[in-house]
Amino acid sequence: MTTVQDFSGYTPTWCPGCGDWGIGVAIKGAFVKLGLDPSSLCVVFDIGCSGNMNDFLNAYAMHALHGRSLATALGVKIANPQLPVVIVGGDGGIYGEGGNHFLHACRGNHDVTVIVHDNSVYGLTTGQVAPTADKGMKSKSTPFGIIETPVNPLVLAVTQGATFVAQTFAGDVNHMIEMIKRGIEHKGFSLINILQPCVTFNKINTYQYYLPRVYKLGLEYKPEDQREAIGKAMESTVEKFPLGVLYKVERPSFTDQLPQLSGKTLVEKTYDLAFEAFEEEFI
Amino acid sequence: MKFLWKIGGEAGFGIMTTGLSFAKIATQSGYHIFDYAEYPSLIRGGHNTYDVLVSDEEVWTSQIAIDMLVCLNKDTYTLHKSRLKESSIVVYDPEMFEITDNVQKISVPLKSMIKEAKAFQIMVNTITLGASAGLLGADEEVLYGMIETQFAKKGEKVVEYNRDFAKKGYDYILEHYQAMVTPILKKRSQIETKLVMTGNEAFSYGAIVAQCRFFSGYPMTPTSNVLTQLAGWQEKSGMVVRHSEDEIAVINTALGASFAGARSAVATSGGGFALMVEAISYAGVAEIPIVIFLGQRPGPATGMPTWTEQGDLLFACHAGHGEFPKIVLAPGDVNEMIEMTAEAFDLADIYQTPVIVISDKFVCESHKSVPKMNVDLFSKSYQPNRGKLIHEVPPEKYLRYKISDDGISPRLIPGIKGSFYQANSYDHIEDSHTTEDGELRKLQVEKRGRKWDTYLKTHYKLPTIYGDITTATHVFIAYGPNKGSIKEAQKLLKEKGIETAFIHFTHVYPLDRQKVRDIFAMTKDKKCILVENNSQGQFGKLLAMEAGIEIEEKILKYDGRPIYPEEIVASIK
Ligand SMILES: Cc1ncc(C[n+]2csc(CCOP(=O)(O)OP(=O)(O)O)c2C)c(N)n1
Ligand code: SF4
Secondary structure (H helix, E strand, C coil), rough: CHHHHHEECCCCCCCCCCCCHHHHHHHHHHHCCCCCCCCEEEECCCCCHHHHHCCCCCCCECCCCCCCCCHHHHHHHHHHHCCEEEEEEHHHHHHHHCCCHHHHHHHHCCCEEEEEEEEECCCCCEEEEECCCCCCEEEECCCCCCCCCCCCHHHHHHHHHEEEEEEEEECCCCHHHHHHHHHCCCCEEEEEEEEECCCCCCCCCCCCHHCCCECCCCCCCCCCCHHHHHHHHHHHHCCEEEEEEEHHHHHHHHCHHHHHHCCCCCCCCCCCCCCCCHHHHHH | CCEEEEEEEECCCHHHHHHHHHHHHHHCCCEEHHHHEEEECCCCCCCEEEEEEEEECCCCCCCCCCCEEEEECCCHCCCCCHEEEEEEEECCCCCCCCCCCCEEEEECCCCHHHHCCCCCHHHHHHHHHHHHHCCCCCCHHHHHHHHHHHHHHHHHHHHHHHHHHHHHHHHHHHHHHHCCCCCCCCCCCCCCCEEEEEEEHHHHHHHHHHHCEEEEECCCCCCCCHHHHHHHCHHHCCEEECCCCHHHHHHHHHHHHHHHHHEEEEECCCCHHHHHHHHHHHHHHHHEEEEEEEEECCCCCCCCCCCCCCHHHHHHHHCCCCCCCCEEEECCCHHHHHHHHHHHHHHHEEEEEEEEEEHHHHHCCCEEEEEEEHHHHHHCCCCCCCCCECCCCCCCCCCCCCCCCCCCCCCEECCCCCCCCCCEECEEECCCCCCCCHHHHHHHHHHHHHEEEEEEEEHHCCCEEECCCCCCCCCEEHHHHHHHHHHHHHHHHHHHCCCCCEEEEEECCCCCCCHHHHHHHCCCHHHEEEEECCCHHCCCCCCHHCCCCCCCEECCCCCCCCCHHHHHHHHCC
């Protein structure tokens, strides 16, 4: 059995009170609960305060380019489908810079788990708006308020082919552990959107803001219904934030549909190809 | 013997298939070929041409002079009139246009033949293929055999239908122009099996030989065919081929697969390559092997998509922010493409860094015949060299970015029990954790930098010299895809009594300064001429920068067309 300690690397450098602390604890907690150890999975980090977890978490990892963590992670999964692959990034990286990759990773139902620190700002570059920011939010890059309406990652995921879509809150470690664990266990593309207060740069979406506005989905909620899920995901427009699994369906994952990957992984495979078979068409 | 056959007509009427069939009829009859197609960036309506140079010796390029022109419309004639001689044969239909010039006219009533058979317009291709085979003395069996393999997948009916039309063309010639038949394609007594391959196909085949296991791509002329070729081979090869959402995803996904331990590659052209550049830099600092195939076409921006140019060499050599080692290889022909592709995978693994294989539309999309035996000899003897890839955790503490004399550190396959590390895009210390410490940063910069030196000492290859510099009056200097036209020009110049040599670079970046200077020391009293398909002489600039060598005289062409041997000859005084 591993312990949280086995996954603990350098001491985090996040601001005191930042939601990332709780997320860091929850990720390690979920890994322990799943019986993983640092050699048995691959975490791909984006660039940001969130991605800085690369040095705080022990695991085979890539600290990829800003916005490209998801695209990078898909390659790891395809080459070695036996390795659980988890992506950790911010809403700027995953929904902004890497928005196109997010859309297409959902479509492919790639069997990876994306954990997004949704704080409505770019933390690491000191507080400019992220694409999740509410219309009108003022920041250094939008001194008169952001003109665009926010991206709705949950609706996007539910409608673009993700098969597991959950939301959780950085103020509730146990709930986060549960969501991350179930996301990794799910076979297919899983999104865990975590409402994460950035105490330094976002004075609006604070713990106090979220506490009265979040609520847990009850046992009566049926996550297989796509229309229900979209309805729940749309509640952010009226400042209500459902926590739990909004959507979960079964569909073959990307790598499940590649006959080349039945049996050995691309990494293990040895080939003894008959070159004649490739030459015929050129004669 | 050299004979240039050329067919032209409206785009969308099967010119490409007919051209390739003609090329294969030639190789199956025992000849060598090099072909070249021109087509606009649209699907229907523009003008397409396809030429095939047939020879009894190996050929590496096309030529200006046309020996036989097959006109499927009037444009073909007017556009190519200036390239015809009195002895050139012109196949045409007088119902479409008349010819008043002094050439060898072969009139074939294409339109009425089609009308009579109530066939689609596209069948004129097959008629002219038959007519061409007839006029050039090809064996009827070779012609029909070719049609059979070409249409086999579509069923016996389609095969028979096409055979009938080919026969119409063949018979028409024997009936009306028996006296003009020349034995250009006469079946030779001994025929060695040849492969008719484009540069793209050679890269794809090389990737198979090198046991590449993951390939991602996004279509872009002139390398789209690499994606489709490898995708089509997946069942046979076991490779996973992914058509990604954009070129940024293409390369980052390939880097993920490579990190996981699978040999990985991508292919693109200038615009797509530009999107990949940030990730090339990531591969540099995180030390992830990756092979990038870059087929150049005229830029800037969308440029002239279906034409040829060499405007991206300096961009490729300098692609990626920051300083990190990178290797650029430039094969000159199909043979070199197969072997250097496999070499690129080895170098990427050995040096754990990006390796770019650079080419251009002319080589990417032109077919060249290569003896099958030569290809087999290579593919059967090739063994991948994966460098310092390890499958077990070493007994001492494993350090992913361990400082070493050769600059290379052992690379552990992720997922192996008992260790972990990260492929870090931030600069890092030996165990891969991030650092901003100045001294530790310097150590890693220097470690990565030592890979240049190790490469130059261990795997760098000097240019090949064709001809004898000591007896030559003129020395050509070029890299990669210009090989064919220069070699041909050398032959033509020799016939005129001019002795030349040709220094051909394939390992273009980095260059070994001293060794390259030593070669150029031999050219002191010679007329050195740089030959490039661009307006700035980019390889010349690279030589100046890397080896301090300046070449004053240049033959540069940048109209989107390849450099022809005759053009090189004409500019030698
Ligand atoms: C290509 C590129 N553009 C910009 C940056 C600078 N940059 C670093 S982190 C970041 C945004 C971080 O915001 P987010 O992804 O939301 O993560 P957070 O810091 O909030 O966790 C930016 C723009 C970069 N590293 N790379
Ligand atoms: S800037 Fe914001 S997101 Fe970054 S560590 Fe500080 S509080 Fe957390």
